[in-house]
Amino acid sequence: MSPKIGKLKKVEIRELWKGEASDFTPWLAKEENISQLSEEIQIELEVVQQEKNVGPFRADILCKNTIDDHYVLIENQLERTDHTHLGQIMTYAAGLDAVTVIWIAKQFTEEHRATIDWLNRITDEQFNFFGIEIEAYQIGESLPAPMFQIVSKPNNWSKTVKSAAGSQDLTEAKTLNLEYWTAMKKYFEDNGSFLRNQKPSPNHWTNFALGKSYFHLSVVHSVRDNFLRIEFLIKSDTSKEDFRKLKSKYENQSYQEIDENVIWDELPDNKLSWVYLKRDANVSDKSDWKNQHQWFMDNIEKFDKFFRPKIKQL
Numbered sequence: 001m002s003p004k005i006g007k008l009k010k011v012e013i014r015e016l017w018k019g020e021a022s023d024f025t026p027w028l029a030k031e032e033n034i035s036q037l038s039e040e041i042q043i044e045l046e047v048v049q050q051e052k053n054v055g056p057f058r059a060d061i062l063c064k065n066t067i068d069d070h071y072v073l074i075e076n077q078l079e080r081t082d083h084t085h086l087g088q089i090m091t092y093a094a095g096l097d098a099v100t101v102i103w104i105a106k107q108f109t110e111e112h113r114a115t116i117d118w119l120n121r122i123t124d125e126q127f128n129f130f131g132i133e134i135e136a137y138q139i140g141e142s143l144p145a146p147m148f149q150i151v152s153k154p155n156n157w158s159k160t161v162k163s164a165a166g167s168q169d170l171t172e173a174k175t176l177n178l179e180y181w182t183a184m185k186k187y188f189e190d191n192g193s194f195l196r197n198q199k200p201s202p203n204h205w206t207n208f209a210l211g212k213s214y215f216h217l218s219v220v221h222s223v224r225d226n227f228l229r230i231e232f233l234i235k236s237d238t239s240k241e242d243f244r245k246l247k248s249k250y251e252n253q254s255y256q257e258i259d260e261n262v263i264w265d266e267l268p269d270n271k272l273s274w275v276y277l278k279r280d281a282n283v284s285d286k287s288d289w290k291n292q293h294q295w296f297m298d299n300i301e302k303f304d305k306f307f308r309p310k311i312k313q314l
Contacts, residue, residue, distance in 0.1 A: 006139035013078055013106060013136050016144055020076045024134075025050055025060050028076065028104075033146075034063070037074075040148040041130055042196060043100065044209035045072055054095035057088060065100060067198055067209035067216065070126075073098035077105040078134070081112040100128040108133060108151045116152035125199060128154040173223060174202035180221065180283065181206045187293040195300055208300060214239075215311045217303055219296055221283045228283075228292060230299050232275040232307050240266060242314055243273035250310060258302045277303075 017023035027033055029047045038045045045063040048071075052062040061074040073096055075089050085103070093101050103116065108131050116131040123129075131152035136144045181200035188195055198207045208217040214236035220229045234242050247264050254262050259277050266273045277299055281292050 011136040011144045054092045059092040064213045071098040072100040074102045080107040081105045102130045104132045120154045178202045184293045223283045228281045229278040234273045239273050
């Protein structure tokens, strides 16, 4: 017997959202919908404000990239792209000091897609521009399902390499750092990890998002001192209060669910507080990198699963 297969039917998006500001923007700003966009662009977003004033104008949605707390600007257009919105985007990005810009539209013209490509080529790895088309589909009488289609995005790998190659500080150690994090990112992807790596850089650390501003996972390696370290960092204005709440409720649980060697340290003389796990490792030994990356992957996943739901309750 042949399986029953439904037919995919495209839905006019104006049937779902009558207006950009009145309907689409509030819909997109909801956590479950901004999460869908986050998944598509591989940047974990946290909504800061809708209809953010920029001089006499109003930007649609202002977010933060929770991996580094940089601002992300989202501009919505339920029609074909036009020069007016392109100008607004550049004005808003400058006024808000946003380093990532996401332009969502029903359809991108070839010249506007080419403009986004060009902006990604001429800027360094700190700046990112996305062009995304919004569509909706249904099967039979099912509920319409929105879909984000990326038509233009940053070439993260080439940007990182271009920036690193142009740096006067790219020493032998920095070259090793870049190679190490690049190999780790590939290892995570090849092994199906849910973790979202930061773009590889020549630094001796790299970051992971936790879904909330001012809370991060950072991983560090040291060639000189031969160690690996995973850090849960609290950098909020209430970092000490947040740390004490988490420690009082979850410290003992962390020894069971992460590792018995986890260290909780309030750092009373520092603005931030942290929880970390450390082990010895010869970072210069490339033949051992897979073992090191496996240790990182296993334990960063434990940190993520442990702390992500708990910080959302703070």
